[in-house]
Amino acid sequence: MKLKIINPNTTQSMTEKIGQCARAVAQADTRIIAVSPRMGPASIESHYDEALSVPGILDEILLGEREGVDGYVIACFGDPGLYAAREVARGPVIGIAEAAMHAASFIGTSFSVVTTLSRTCNIAWHLAERYGMERFCRNVRASDLPVLDLEKPGSDARRIITDACRQALAEDRSDCIVLGCAGMTDLCEEIADAIGAPVIDGVTCAVKMAEALVSVRLSTSKRGDWARPLPKAYAGMLSQYALNG
């Protein structure tokens, strides 16, 4: 099967890292396509950035539909544009926050999210609530690292995040840790070893969940509010987004 992993920011080094981690867990017969959109923010650290990442994500979904993609992963922990993407994709679409939180609920009675900036903690809480995972989420902790520090070779990011994970286990008394940024995907196993508890990365989990759905032939229901959008006029800069009937 063909899975498209969309990194909603335009930072190519992160997209490559995400692609590598995805390929490392995919089935032999799964082809992973990892992309960044053609437009939008270099990183996503606010509701503003998130909202403005969505046109680029939808552009990639519309492209993917023409390319015969079987399923999609949106690889930003805010799961931006997830519902809109489900409306226009034929195959399943999974967000990495969604995949990671659900996986955490299968292996522990509680988890803590360790993310980047404090200002994004609320976004993670809202997703936990939306997905029914709030009851398992003991805390969302900011490491106060900007997202792009995860891409800087000599940065202290690795140590700072590992410390935040260790602190989460001790103070929140959580059973496991959910990494709150796609850019942390390559740190997952290393941190798990360092802290001696399960650490969950949404990128790899989402790849496996998408594969699972495709394998059992499940895709987004088109009966309800995720039905294909109605055709209509789109004005100005966004006129390209008008769909056919």
Added chain:
Amino acid sequence: MKLKIINPNTTQSMTEKIGQCARAVAQADTRIIAVSPRMGPASIESHYDEALSVPGILDEILLGEREGVDGYVIACFGDPGLYAAREVARGPVIGIAEAAMHAASFIGTSFSVVTTLSRTCNIAWHLAERYGMERFCRNVRASDLPVLDLEKPGSDARRIITDACRQALAEDRSDCIVLGCAGMTDLCEEIADAIGAPVIDGVTCAVKMAEALVSVRLSTSKRGDWARPLPKAYAGMLSQYALNG
């Protein structure tokens, strides 16, 4: 004070109607500016439409900041882009679903929303939950009218919506009705008279709530996740959205 009412779709007749209803309830010293964005969908009837209405809304907010606007109303019942708008506006920003649901909770123990297409009912439920208003919301009912039928002079819209409101009172045993589309703002008093129960229109309520906040000098807290977004690069078609520090 200067309030900007943003109709997130590009249908000008609806924007004018919204402006008129807003002016009818505003204080003598309030100046109402009603606009449609320069880009985006002709009507909002899906997550896809909603997501793609946000760049246009944010464009109007950024313009408004340069025009010295004191407060904003987002006049679509999905309250699209509300949190992103709060990040970039100095004054308060109110969504019409938010205003209507809160007002309903002040005058009744329960309300039903009467909206346009079924596929948007879930969006209203999600907002009710987000705002803490789910406990008052007994039902979200679709009239199965497309949004733009509300703009067609000879249409049956008025009767269909009045009937749906009457049915909501009878079957949901709700105390009052919330109109679930900005395009219904001019029908509010007429329907209230017809059904003999309070009918709440978000456009007029949001204008008064925005005025209230400006009057008591309250605006969006910048301490938490609605702080001003960090400056960063924006690529491609969206490069104009990069903010200064």
Added chain:
Amino acid sequence: MKLKIINPNTTQSMTEKIGQCARAVAQADTRIIAVSPRMGPASIESHYDEALSVPGILDEILLGEREGVDGYVIACFGDPGLYAAREVARGPVIGIAEAAMHAASFIGTSFSVVTTLSRTCNIAWHLAERYGMERFCRNVRASDLPVLDLEKPGSDARRIITDACRQALAEDRSDCIVLGCAGMTDLCEEIADAIGAPVIDGVTCAVKMAEALVSVRLSTSKRGDWARPLPKAYAGMLSQYALNG
């Protein structure tokens, strides 16, 4: 319009202060009548005090109805008698806890209440739940000041409350502060300046919310459990409360 602000305790200095703050934010054409009931406790610091403040509040509402009052504010943070008042008033009735909590939810993702005695914290939590505002309320903090200390000229109240607000911001990580007593209404702007975050006073917010509802011609629905009470015999000391049909 004519708004009646009922301070449910019998302490006249507090009533005057409340009246002044209400007038400072009211529209030019709003007439504010601020009163204390003819009976009841000097301050409200328990369920017992609260229950026994209600006959006096209802007495003032019944009087107000004869005086042509358009809307009411109940100016005690426990919102005593709110539902009973709504049953007998023609116009809208707003509680100050209700108004403050709703306003807080428009400008922040979270608030802390700073109130007087610890024993009343639960009352505030119950209201937050009743109004659907529990999800925004991070903490209810007692300053352990008795209510009437707020009326003593030389008291330390101002400093103690400002400190509690500052602590709430730091420890609860709340976006804004809700003042948990009508007697704090005059401190609102000063504390906001001191702590650098929005501070919300229920008295002024309730005045504006009541004005808003009157302006858009919304009043308590009489269809449900806030319909006018049935006429019936009242015995003993309370015989005056018997209503006509």
Added chain:
Amino acid sequence: MKLKIINPNTTQSMTEKIGQCARAVAQADTRIIAVSPRMGPASIESHYDEALSVPGILDEILLGEREGVDGYVIACFGDPGLYAAREVARGPVIGIAEAAMHAASFIGTSFSVVTTLSRTCNIAWHLAERYGMERFCRNVRASDLPVLDLEKPGSDARRIITDACRQALAEDRSDCIVLGCAGMTDLCEEIADAIGAPVIDGVTCAVKMAEALVSVRLSTSKRGDWARPLPKAYAGMLSQYALNG
């Protein structure tokens, strides 16, 4: 032990019926005192009636404290004044809605309340939520009988209520029925026989719960918001309610 059952309305025939049913289930060594207050409404069918029943209830609690009462039951399904009563009583105080709902949760996975007028249904829902019993409550059904019809010898009340109970079982698929008015206490066994399912009467349950608490020497905690109210001035008609320190 000495238990005082307070019927919060002033209808003496109901008080006598309540006393008889209470005595029928009490332990041999329990003395039941059943009273109506010296003031207040003839029946309780609104928030207004309920609020104005509380001064009479508290009067009886204050009297009871001087009479050496060991525990109290408030015998109106709205449990009026329960928290205020707990503040001033030494022994436990139980409401009949509270007792009935808790008992129902011990013997079934779901219950329906069958009560008098529709306008009081919301009060029952609020109590269910307050007590944590909302998850067991499938429905609150009004029989649309005024309370005092239950006292009229030749009335149809018995049949109407039995029918409503039968309908509740069938339509709500509830396991058992909670009677929503103290005036139905004498109908409990008869209805249970008629409908073939458990029917729960709050009066008898509350007597046994109060006995249970007294027997294991548990009474209201005085550490939190049910501590004894502070002494203070009470003005006007209510001056008698001022407590000593």
Added chain:
Amino acid sequence: MKLKIINPNTTQSMTEKIGQCARAVAQADTRIIAVSPRMGPASIESHYDEALSVPGILDEILLGEREGVDGYVIACFGDPGLYAAREVARGPVIGIAEAAMHAASFIGTSFSVVTTLSRTCNIAWHLAERYGMERFCRNVRASDLPVLDLEKPGSDARRIITDACRQALAEDRSDCIVLGCAGMTDLCEEIADAIGAPVIDGVTCAVKMAEALVSVRLSTSKRGDWARPLPKAYAGMLSQYALNG
């Protein structure tokens, strides 16, 4: 009446202690039978132990039905097998966690559970949620004592638990304490005296609740999911559990 108290573990000293405490609060005409099952774990400190205590509990219920037992208490704070027991018993069945939590909600606005090992805290939280008591439960605290240390004459258990209760009052600001293990039943009054706040023991409360239900002739509804199980084949070691129709 005849009540059977089942201590689900096989430690006889604990069973005797439970029987004594139960008899001390029972009515004069109640006969208490306290037993341990014929099979199962020596103590219950995991989901595994709990699951494997249930066959022994059900064996005692089936025996009890032949002995004419009127009601049952399951005396382990995880309330193991409660719903299965209700399906096969004619009379009411009460769990001690259930009884203690409900009693706590009658006398305080909040409680903390003090239990044995940390790994069982989640079980108590799940029960609190199941019973609707989560809103009253501020904390579940482990003393990190293994259950059987409560049976060792010279152990420090008494002091350790009293200290944990005192800490709970101070740190959780709870109104009262629920003891989280049947083996603590004899410590209840002593700890209450030591800490100056109500302490609730499930064993004695459950006895009184079971007596209460039997007295008002209430027993498990057989209409819903607690109906008698269908007859069917049982294989292997468990063949004795096959029920007749």
Added chain:
Amino acid sequence: MKLKIINPNTTQSMTEKIGQCARAVAQADTRIIAVSPRMGPASIESHYDEALSVPGILDEILLGEREGVDGYVIACFGDPGLYAAREVARGPVIGIAEAAMHAASFIGTSFSVVTTLSRTCNIAWHLAERYGMERFCRNVRASDLPVLDLEKPGSDARRIITDACRQALAEDRSDCIVLGCAGMTDLCEEIADAIGAPVIDGVTCAVKMAEALVSVRLSTSKRGDWARPLPKAYAGMLSQYALNG
């Protein structure tokens, strides 16, 4: 990898069917072992049956640990013994209700469960709540088929269940259907085709979820309440369940 699918009842035809459906979706390198326990009920249709299926399930898990099993699926829609199994297994353990409900939440905004007997509906609701999936579950519908009717060649089961699924779509307005019994696993695709909406079978979903967790090297956290049980004595018929340290 080696996955063990435990059908908790002793009906061998169902076990074989489950094994076949599991193999049809498994990865090429996954070996599926499908078993029934050596003891317990022929079908699971009550809390009693469910409780008594757990010793057999745990027996198979303990065996599996000696056989080098990498992950487990518990193939009964009540997910019996799931938490106890997680305590004793090294690899992940997934319940079929858990897997199906989570998968449903990835592809629709709402689902209805279609199950066997009415008396088991509550069990499904409890699981939905436990897993955080209650918000997506619109209804649990009984077809009133006994479980073993699904094994009878000439039975009407197929038609009855398809009809119940069709009715669920129409009346509950759900986006998709969750099959509420492992014995329905072979009907999944056929019903999906018949009703034109996604139908989710827990057996196949659980196989893929277990594979996913093993692939990303996640297993049950041993830090919290799913740590390995403490060694202790087990009496009587269950003495074989005593674990080593």
